[in-house]
Amino acid sequence: xxxxxxYDLLDAFQQSGCALxxxxxxxxxxxxxxxxxxxxxxxxxHQAMRAARGFCARHxxxxxxxxxxxxxxxxxxxTALDEVIKTLDAAPVDTPILxxxxxQSAGTTLSAKLENVxxxxxxxxMHAAEGRYLDMMVAGLAKSDFLAAFQQSNGVCLxxxxxxxxxxxDAHQLKQVxxxxxxVWASLxxxxxxxxxxxxxxxQGEPIGAEGDAWARAIISLAGNLPNG
Ligand SMILES: [Zn+2]
Ligand SMILES: [Zn+2]
Numbered sequence: 001x002x003x004x005x006x007y008d009l010l011d012a013f014q015q016s017g018c019a020l021x022x023x024x025x026x027x028x029x030x031x032x033x034x035x036x037x038x039x040x041x042x043x044x045x046h047q048a049m050r051a052a053r054g055f056c057a058r059h060x061x062x063x064x065x066x067x068x069x070x071x072x073x074x075x076x077x078x079t080a081l082d083e084v085i086k087t088l089d090a091a092p093v094d095t096p097i098l099x100x101x102x103x104q105s106a107g108t109t110l111s112a113k114l115e116n117v118x119x120x121x122x123x124x125x126m127h128a129a130e131g132r133y134l135d136m137m138v139a140g141l142a143k144s145d146f147l148a149a150f151q152q153s154n155g156v157c158l159x160x161x162x163x164x165x166x167x168x169x170d171a172h173q174l175k176q177v178x179x180x181x182x183x184v185w186a187s188l189x190x191x192x193x194x195x196x197x198x199x200x201x202x203x204q205g206e207p208i209g210a211e212g213d214a215w216a217r218a219i220i221s222l223a224g225n226l227p228n229g
Contacts, residue, residue, distance in 0.1 A: 036069030
């Protein structure tokens with residue numbers, strides 16, 4: 001049986017940029033929204049907020065920028081702050097904080113206790129989602145519709161290519177992925193070179209066209225999943 005996620009992935013290959021990044025950006029928005037509107041009272045969500053000391057910077061920025069579900073955010077952050085406050089409460093504040101205790105300063109020990117012991121809940125969910133998409137992308141290489149969609153796409157970003165390649169055991173499929181990525185990046189490099197040439201004072205040909213945003217596409221293609229695509 002082919003899941004809905006598979007067809008969403010095929011659709012994403014028709015958009016510009018890495019299909020897997022697009023799906024994950026969609027999924028993380030959906031995750032955060034359902035967390036805020038449906039799960040803010042769940043015990044295990046609160047345990048996750050304690051262990052993670054709130055969301056990571058990426059997902060915190062997304063939460064903050066939407067300006068939605070602020071009551072849910074407040075409820076979750078009461079718990080996250082409570083954990084941090086309790087940790088500070090347990091600190092040996094009566095002794096000089098920088099006093100050396102068993103070879104390590106009290107400040108170093110406290111700093112380690114403040115460190116999150118679990119990933120941000122959204123990162124954790126997206127890591128699992130990424131694994132499922134990568135499995136689909138490996139199985140998909142044996143299907144003509146997937147292969148056609150990939151070969152007509154702008155390829156995947158470098159971080160996702162690096163995660164995909166080790167999972168492909170078929171040598172022929174591996175070669176097809178590599179050849180397409182090579183051609184995508186060779187075209188992008190040529191666009192950058194054309195953009196640079198046209199930017200120069202000596203250029204007398206056509207004005208800057210589609211290659212005008214090649215620099216932005218290059219950044220995304222090598223960095224992967226940026227918060228705002
Ligand atoms: Zn990607
Ligand atoms: Zn995160």
